[in-house]
Amino acid sequence: MDKKQQFETQAIRTQIEPTHAQEHSTPLYLTSSFTYADAEEMRATFAGENDNNIYSRFSNPNFQELIDKLCQMEGAEDGYVFATGMAAVFSTFAALSKTGDHIISCRSIFGSTHTVFTKILPKWNIETTYVEVNDVESWGEAVRPNSKLFYLETPTNPGVDLVDLQAASDFCKKHQLILIVDNCFATPYLQQPIQFGADLVIHSATKFIDGQGRVMGGATLGKKELIEEIYAFSRSTGPALSPFNAWILSKSLETLAVRMDRHCDNALRLAEFLSSHPKVSWVKYPRLPSHPQYAIAQKQMKAGGAVVAFGINGGLEQGKNFLNALKMCSLTANLGDSRTIATHPSSTTHAKLSEEERQKVGITPELIRISVGLEHSDDIISDIQQALE
Template identity: 65%
Template structure:
């Protein structure tokens, strides 16, 4: 079946009740038929339901669907997007290793790299997301992993996955891609050579702002290492949240089609507005990496960014004038959301660090929802300052 069909039809085994929709398995542990069955399951590391911190039918159904959508051998789910990111780093890197990351990443990921990994003897450095000719020069003898986001948060830079895949293979490095903004229905990094793909399930995968979750998909051997780490460290996904996410994946394709269509319309209507000094959307011809986006993405995603000419104060006034769009620390919802990255998600970065990744004082990030496109546009237009 097509991956989209698999996201709908993959289900945990039916119980004796013959339910059509998979029930919730709200249990902390599972029973065994005998003492020998229990002993053998633990001793032989059998794939079985033992304890919900290890595995749970609802979680397995969700990860099986993600693996199908991403074209991955396996997947493992965690309690949040950041636990998926940090667990991947800590499970696969050791003291003395070096992690190479693009400079345009989520603020909390930057905190993990700069504040916590060095405590365990893991060093890091950045390369410029928009300067691909310099990427190879930043690799060190001790580099073990390349980590990137594409599209990046919040600046919407597009990194060439095919180029990164060749680079990682040439230097025998692990390539880890945060695919949160694109989602697997728009982009499959594994087809370009990525070893692992990470998502914050909190965003588009859920799509309705209800739960926290993270997931890592990729090569089975690597997922096994992450699983063993998380099984002991404990950032497991709850069965309830997994059940929500599994149902959400059944509508991911149609939701993202509408999100992307609304976002493209919004970008086309706002481009060139006199109150803006710039606007970016991956599927606009004016985007610096438009050709790459067209090659590796099926749509441009649901995020639009623009820069207000008035800077910080204009950004605050714009947010305060919005009547329909939500002001909240999230994205990927049915409801459109406006945020100001410089004072929220990336506030912990220095001004120089923000400017290096084009997070200017007047940058506004719009997570385009499923409302009628005319209503989204009207709210933004009435909130924009006069030219």
């Protein structure tokens, strides 16, 4: 693909070679295995001497097209796709860590990732130390001789805080750590962490990459030598994406840019409306000048994304009343859908954290997270306004 082509063009025109039928749209490859012309070709394939597919647990043309597109978008050397975002997260940690290693992570992360750090990896004597999102000066205190990885989300889930990617990259180079960035909220259209020095980028493709709440998927992209380790682990352990879901997600990427433009426009309008509402105590959105890391957003994000966090006066009970009063917006723990979604993180996505842990990352009882959809912005604001009042 010509590197001079723009993001939107690459998303549409990056395709695998057509079959003998010369189809315009990539077909589905719903097959568990692949055949060979003769014994020598089969031997060479299993020896890794060619790029032929072997088995859809770890290789399939639909996987490859999706990987190729995502690598183009993120500026990555290689990648691997998974059944879910959490499969990508766990497989990446498991492939790159060994017994006795130490991980440093920003404290504000998805609830299931927290569970991996605190309940699963400790079984193999892999410990994690949390650091504060924007207290860069304190990160060095967490470094140990056995520290291996530094993991962060930006924007964070659900508080929409930002981490300075350049500062994180400089920190990791200084301490010889592998920098892994969850880029789910921003998508590769709005932010490319590899440009700032990240070694790996992770996506829950279930969210904005699919964009319509249909299928699940995940991806890890970045340096080839690291992806080779992740591929070797995943080839044997089987967290692979299905060919059908890979085909759906590859098609979804063709509209990512136009969808994210609309998401961001709608989200900014909603954030501005909430900022002036008397029943709202605070609002966080990266492109509001009131955001604590507004300057960072200007530096590393093309736009503010689709997620708005706000606090509602009256705390937990008023928050429940607000959710119950919504008429159009959906109540679900998902995000990144064409439909606007309202969530109360402290009782759903982050309920497994202790109250103390939630307080440390700013998940207070009054926090509401809105994943702003593609409906007309007037209708989104109207529904939220009537629910507030």
